Amino acid sequence: MDIIGLANYAVFMAILIGIYALLALGLNIQWGFSGLFNAGIAGFFAIGAYTSAILTSLPAAHRLGGFELPLLLGWAGAMVVAAAIAWPIGKICLRFRSDYLAIATIGVAEIIRLVIRTEGWLTGGVRGITGVPRPFGDLPYMQSQLAYLALVVVLVLAAYLLVERQLKAPWGRMMRAIRDNENAAAAMGKRVAERRLQAFVFGSALMGLAGALFVHFNRSITPEAIDPMIATFLIWIMLILGGSGNNRGAILGAAVIWIIWSVSEILTDRLPTEIAIQAKYVRVFIIGLTLQLVLRFRPEGILPERQHGTSPPRS
Amino acid sequence: MNKKTIATLVGSLLGAAVLAAPAHAQNVKIGLLGGISGPIAAMAPSMLDAARLAIAQVNEQGGILKGGKLEAVVGDSACNPQNATDAATKAVNIDRVIATVGPHCSGAVLAAANSVTVPAGVLMVTPSGTSPEITKLNDKDLVFRTVSSDDYQGRALARTLKARGINKVAVAYLNNDYGKGLAESFKAEFEAGGGTIAGYSGHEDGKASYRSDLAQLARGGADTLVIFDYGDGTGLTILRQALENNFFKTFIGADGMKSEAIIRSLGEKNLTTFFSSAPVGEASASLDAFRKAFSASGGNPDAIFTTTSYDAAFLVALAIEKAGGDKAKLSEALRSVASAPGEPILPGEWAKAKKLIAEGKDIDYKGAAGDHEFDKAGDVPGQYAFFKVSGSTYEAIADMK
Incomplete structure (x- = not known):
């Protein structure tokens, strides 16, 4: 057995798990702690990816770009722009009840996708953006993958620690209070609308960062990457399975789902070649089945939300 | 983080177990x-x-x-x-x-x-x-x-239309990398050759009606509509609605439009003014x-x-x-x-x-799709012919240069 090949594959999986973990952490702030049903994750992921690509890529004739800014500015820009776009969206949409919010955010993500596809002067349109620099991209294959993994791990760790700290602070308690009983929180003088908007913007900024990490890893981005299946619903499954309301659960869910998604293809490849093509759909089925089983037998997820202090369990 | 590492290792081991079968050298x-x-x-x-x-x-x-x-x-x-x-x-x-x-x-x-x-x-x-x-x-x-890159076909089609005496066209393209790539290179070459693009718009896939898009395109006064789309998808809808409403007289498609679904649905007698380009193997x-x-x-x-x-x-x-x-x-x-x-x-x-x-x-x-003489970038020049509808299939009427 080829150890180096396996190691390369494991490193690649870990990088994608890290990127999905950031998305899941962002969603956890919005759904897990604030009860905001954001079904437009792909939109904020795309904004982050395109912002960082435009800020850092080489000049190109047919689209905006060529600023060739340093990478860190690109990533910071991705978070800032994702947050800046999330703000007016949140301002308008967060007044809806959760089910309406879900519909509104699906619409918003679709609008973002269509703008990216059609506004060629800005985003390169359907051809996308190529020539995005990758940090340590000049190293040999394995070293370059390992260096990128190190970057991703540092960022996920930093995001995890910061989000965890924020949620243990009074802000986190307040958010849970608003989520569990909005009227009671309002009666105690908490400004519900403002706090929700904060959570929405924070979560979206993290999603933007994940998009930036993704675009530099692939050195390119095309609108095909903003598919809702792979950039919205997969993340919801990760969070629900891992345990919404628990940051470690979000990261674990990202790892479990991505490993099932990726490794199950190796398993189905062992089936006879006559049914190889049909077998590719088995993994979609396995993901769906996993979600059903988790919802049936462990609806709180693998790592449920920890109960803080002496507050009674949620109903 | 620990959990992630563990999970990754578990994934690798799972992969290893599955792949333990020896490979033939x-x-x-x-x-x-x-x-x-x-x-x-x-x-x-x-x-x-x-x-x-x-x-x-x-x-x-x-x-x-x-x-x-x-x-x-x-x-x-x-x-x-x-x-x-x-x-x-x-x-x-x-x-x-x-x-x-x-x-x-x-x-x-x-x-x-x-x-x-x-x-x-x-x-x-x-x-x-x-x-x-x-x-x-x-x-x-x-x-x-x-x-071949979309660039080749779009440019070759523009030159062919000019050579056939068509100087004013409207262009409808499917807004994806295929449709848009073709439309852009077609437009650049057609205008460089002195032709007029009287209407130019992209459309999204899968709508029920494109009549308003077509009416807008027809307003430019062109008789010829160039469609960069797929003939077993949206392209068929556009062609049908353009024929029904008599927006244009002549229709030109690229390889995606050379579909027998079009002949089956619209009938040969309605398609006497429909032409399409498509790659052909030289040998x-x-x-x-x-x-x-x-x-x-x-x-x-x-x-x-x-x-x-x-x-x-x-x-x-x-x-x-x-x-x-x-x-x-x-x-x-x-x-x-x-x-x-x-x-x-x-x-x-x-x-x-x-x-x-x-x-x-x-x-x-000498391949089925062409000779495959790769250029520096690893691309192949296209070999295209111009097709008309004949019976239930297509017949090449001219090579495209």
Whole structure:
């Protein structure tokens, strides 16, 4: 057995798990702690990816770009722009009840996708953006993958620690209070609308960062990457399975789902070649089945939300 | 973080357990990466079957190198970068392929080449990634394609229309990399030649009615509508509605519109002013050889991109044979077996090619989709003809220059 090949594959999986973990952490702030049903994750992921690509890529004739800014500015820009776009969206949409919010955010993500596809002067349109620099991209294959993994791990760790700290602070308690009983929180003088908007913007900024990490890893981005299946619903499954309301659960869910998604293809490849093509759909089925089983037998997820202090369990 | 590491290790071990079966030393693996699930799910199976036909022929006629078998590893690139990089990473690292045929979609090609196959030094030949961006890849001469860039066809079509005396057209294109790429290169060439674009607009896929789009396009006063779309999808709807409402007199399509679904739905008598461009193999003997073999194996040779898929797989096999299985020499070998001069090799002539390579003679593969003389960027110039409707199928009426 080829150890180096396996190691390369494991490193690649870990990088994608890290990127999905950031998305899941962002969603956890919005759904897990604030009860905001954001079904437009792909939109904020795309904004982050395109912002960082435009800020850092080489000049190109047919689209905006060529600023060739340093990478860190690109990533910071991705978070800032994702947050800046999330703000007016949140301002308008967060007044809806959760089910309406879900519909509104699906619409918003679709609008973002269509703008990216059609506004060629800005985003390169359907051809996308190529020539995005990758940090340590000049190293040999394995070293370059390992260096990128190190970057991703540092960022996920930093995001995890910061989000965890924020949620243990009074802000986190307040958010849970608003989520569990909005009227009671309002009666105690908490400004519900403002706090929700904060959570929405924070979560979206993290999603933007994940998009930036993704675009530099692939050195390119095309609108095909903003598919809702792979950039919205997969993340919801990760969070629900891992345990919404628990940051470690979000990261674990990202790892479990991505490993099932990726490794199950190796398993189905062992089936006879006559049914190889049909077998590719088995993994979609396995993901769906996993979600059903988790919802049936462990609806709180693998790592449920920890109960803080002496507050009674949620109903 | 610990959990992530553990989970990753568990994943690797699982993979190791599954893959513990010993590999045959002399066998060679290539990856067939295709958009099996996702937006081109209807097209991918035929394309993969065509590539598999090439592999089956290699194995029937003496195998590869010293009696080894050529093995295909099928991966689902799902037409998006996330799955394409995942499938390519598995093919390159777990299955140790030395070349890949595919991915199919341009965005998937760009991502997989940039982050997996080029850094790992693996040859990639795509049969259907048509985006001009692929030409610009910094690819260490490892990315090739057997389908021409959209740029070629759009420009050739513009020159052909000018030559036929059409100077004013409206353009309707499907807003994806295929439609838009064609429309942009067509517009640039048509206007450079002194033609007038009287209407130019993109449309989204799958709407019920395009009458308002068509009315807007017709307002420019052109008699001719150029449609860059797929004839078994939205393109059919547009053509039908344009005919019903008499918006235009003449209709021109590119290869995506050359679909028999159009003739079946609209009828030959309504299509006397419908023309389309499509790639043709120059040596039609090659195309016949492929059509015969693919039909015999149960495939439909008219399905889109089957010829390019077959050629990509056959060329990769020839290159492996020529390079003696050495990964580092593959791209050089690919250029050598695909380019003139040399003894011509037609589709399916593996035994002959193998013998010539063993004797040290130069060969030149004449593919089903064209001669495949790769340029510096690994692109092929297109060979296109202009078709009209004749009976229940299409008939070529002129070569396009």
